[in-house]
Amino acid sequence: MKDKREQILETSLKLFVERGFHNTPTSLIAKEAGVATGTLFHYFKTKEELINSLYLEIKDDMIAVLVNKIDTHDTIKAKLKQVFMNSVFWAFNKPFQQLFFMQYSHSPYIDQITKDQGMQRFSGILEIIEDGKKTEILKNISTALLFEMAQGFINGTIKYFRENQQKLKDQTELENAFSAFWDGIKG
């Protein structure tokens, strides 16, 4: 049987996405997770701590997937294509996690410290962008701006494929999306 802490996080994720944070009583989380409320508060001092932990654990999982199959010797384009495809792949396999970020990365329930910690984990991807700028393969735009534009673009792509899942079977639309992505950032 699954670890109770993990079970609580998994159940919270689903309920927070489907019902919202304050509309999800801790009693319901405990019930659906098959634990007592006391156990929930044993692992997480407060409900806020629970959602902040959830945020960081999902971010960790996501980053691990995003940088998967990237080889040091790959070209910048190949690396960024892999990140792009990994992002869509992750969102497809972890729909609740992706929706969680869509809903909560701008919400007041996640505190600034947690958001900053989450951001730190992107350093590997930021390095790829910096490398690309040095070699003039990418546009000479501030790394932070390039990053936000790219992330926004990917989020839009994911939103489209979430609402049009059948379009993922054939790879052409996804390839088109990457072409547009690349044309936008390449120098």
Add this chain to the structure above:
Amino acid sequence: MKDKREQILETSLKLFVERGFHNTPTSLIAKEAGVATGTLFHYFKTKEELINSLYLEIKDDMIAVLVNKIDTHDTIKAKLKQVFMNSVFWAFNKPFQQLFFMQYSHSPYIDQITKDQGMQRFSGILEIIEDGKKTEILKNISTALLFEMAQGFINGTIKYFRENQQKLKDQTELENAFSAFWDGIKG
């Protein structure tokens, strides 16, 4: 003195963004808006109706700004540049409204009917994209995908400028952002 209904909407917006939906009691909205709770429920049957109305009114306001200063005779590129700049301008002038969409457009508090109604209002912008595809000025990618990619890109740009407001004084970064945007979608 401002209309009470309007005052309630304005106050709700601020509080929902700063505190979240369920963490904002109707009693607090009423208090801050300077009305009685009875008045709030006179205008909005439930709290859900309130937030859904808010969503649609903000969307209406946004669309009106986005298509501002667009002339029928403009080129596709000029039209889309205007929409791009209008979007950033709107977000800058209406930060709460923009954050509201970031937080709530994926949230369970806004029902599907409301979201669909909001989407309908984009028809004018969708037409520009379709025109651009017909004349092969834009990439031959499905309109819905182009739209979501574009919207995501713009949201990312806005997020960057929200966190780096000083970068808006000089227009160069904003122009760079549009160049990247245009390179991405142009055929």
Add this chain to the structure above:
DNA sequence: TAATTTGTCGACTGATTAGTCGGTTTAATA
């Protein structure tokens, strides 16, 4: 083995909340 720590339970509580209701005031209409 004994002692201590960690995990688990669920009934309980003080505080909070969405929405109601009966009434008053203001505005519109006949």
Add this chain to the structure above:
DNA sequence: TATTAAACCGACTAATCAGTCGACAAATTA
């Protein structure tokens, strides 16, 4: 003016919630 309707008020309530507590069980350490 008289009548009706719409706007507005705020005290009130039944329901709900985050977090506590004391007790017991399991695992870890001495």
